[in-house]
Amino acid sequence: MIAYSEALQHLLEAASALPAERLRLHDAGGRTLASDIISAQSLPPFDNSAMDGFALRADGTAFASGTGFAVQGWQAAGDDGTVGGEGAWEIMTGARMPTGLDTVVPVEQVEILQRHEGRPTRIALRADVSPGQHVRLRGQDVSEGERVLRAGDVLDVNARTLLHAIGVGEVAVVARPKAAVIATGKELVTEAEQSLQSGQIRDSNRPYLVGRLQAAGAEVVWQGTVGDEVAAFNAVLDQALDAGAQLLISTGAVSAGRYDFVPDALRERGARIIFHKVAIRPGKPLLFAVLPGGALYFGLPGNPVSAAVGQRFFVEPVLRRLLGLAPETPLQLPLQADVRKPEGLRFHARARVEVDAQGRLSARVLSGQESFRLMSMLRANAWVVLEAEGNLAAAGTYVRVQGWGHHEPVQLVSEES
Structure with missing residues (x-):
């Protein structure tokens, strides 16, 4: 029996970061970035109005309430850039600021003095105006050349929204580790709705581990149950490996009872058992091995919480290493x-x-x-x-x-x- 710290060292030595692959942004939800993202543009990409109102040229000078302006033109969101004069321009929220104008007064703080064909042509301020107010400046959110995400960041919806906004349509992400889950025991019933016979239980470990693996960043490529026969175990192990599994997680059959066949079955396959039994509770009989070909095998005890501990504190550190992530900070x-x-x-x-x-x-x-x-x-x-x-x-x-x-x-x- 070894200490957890020693077991963890063995686990991390057996794993290294997986290669990167490129994905379209809309296919990369939940994936881990393989490299930093540097913005190629500013956000906002141009100075624009934060309010519906009128754009003015303050040039660092405040305007007093009552000041009047002739309205020189109109600017809506999506309009091309235009050159502003000394007067006011009616402007909509999000519209590009006319060149030379630098301040916006909200429509609620303006009195319309004259109109022509329904459009205001002359206004007066109903409140003092500070220079630069209500303008979103180019690059105020993100500057061109700024690093917005780092390698190891997970692409949640907020990250993907920002990347879309700055024009990133494709990203380099770490390949997703491929995992398989094998629940052992002739007593297991797979379907939740199935009635239990005497001595049977439902295999709740398997759906738990599948869900936890997916939440941790792995792709589950195979899952199933098997009884207590070595031949059947080897058959499902072959199926999982053929499906591409790089991590294999089993529950049950790793202790010291008559039907705890997994250690011997793995040795017969040529697996190298790195450790078997760790000084922890729950989950002491946990086994870790490397199969011929390099796949990593985690033999977790069958009790539900023992399996959960094995997943959280043994499998997940390895997943972090495969994903190129630093150790957790608790x-x-x-x-x-x-x-x-x-x-x-x-x-x-x-x-x-x-x-x-x-x-x-x-x-x-x-x-x-x-x-x-x-x-x-x-x-x-x-x-x-x-x-x-x-x-x-x-x-x-x-x-x-x-x-x-x-x-x-x-x-x-x-x-x-």
């Missing part, structure tokens, strides 16, 4: 209450990060930490990690807190909720 928050833990084992606890009436954050480890319990996973919004030393973490101790997934920040809740 939160450090105080515990609300004493927490007992197993001596000598790194403990991964389902927890809630809560904010009190004064805005202070703290972590509350939930009751029901047994590895078969799913309800506490539903209530949790974070993981609390207690290191191996000692058997008690006292209230007020600052502990490591991580979101439910490496792409997912902790969702705060109030202490009353």
Whole structure:
């Protein structure tokens, strides 16, 4: 049995960043950038009005209420640039500022003195006007040549919106790691609606892991269940590899029981087992191996929370390495209450990060930490990690807190909720 820190070092040594591929922006949602994005244009691309009103030339001088102007022309959004004179130009929100004009007075602060064919021809100010007001300047949001996104950033809807606005239609992203999920056990029933016979359970681990892998940036290319026969296991393993899986994650059959066949089956295939059993709870029997051909194999225990811990703290660090991401930076928050833990084992606890009436954050480890319990996973919004030393973490101790997934920040809740 090895320490978690040693296991993590082995995991990261076995993985390296995947190559880049180019995608159209609208196909790149959720993908990880492989290189920085430098804007080739300014945003806004030209000075424009922030209000419906009248454009003026202030040239650094304020105008007093009551000042009158002749209206020289009209400028709507989408009109070409034009040269403004000394008077006023009627202008719409978003319209390009006529050259030489630098200030906008809202239509509500103007009195129309004269009209011609429905258009204002002379106005007077109903309020003082400051030079430069209500004008969006070229490059005020993004400057030409500015780095707007970095390699490793995830292309969420906000990032894609900005890139579209600055004219980026194609991006270089890291290839998505390809993963397979294999749930082992003759007791497993795949379909949720299927009635259970005596001794059967539903394979809730498989849909959980598929969802977590996808949220973490992987593409699940194969998933399925298999009984406790080595031949059947080898068959599904071949199917997963043929589908292109670079990571294979199985649940169950890695402990020390009569039907825990996975370690021996992997050895018979020529796999190199890097470690088997880690000083953690839950999930101590976890196995990591490298298959012939280089695919990485994670054998997770079958209890639901043990599988969740294996996914979060073993698979996801490898996914980050494959995606070219730096290691996570966890939160450090105080515990609300004493927490007992197993001596000598790194403990991964389902927890809630809560904010009190004064805005202070703290972590509350939930009751029901047994590895078969799913309800506490539903209530949790974070993981609390207690290191191996000692058997008690006292209230007020600052502990490591991580979101439910490496792409997912902790969702705060109030202490009353």
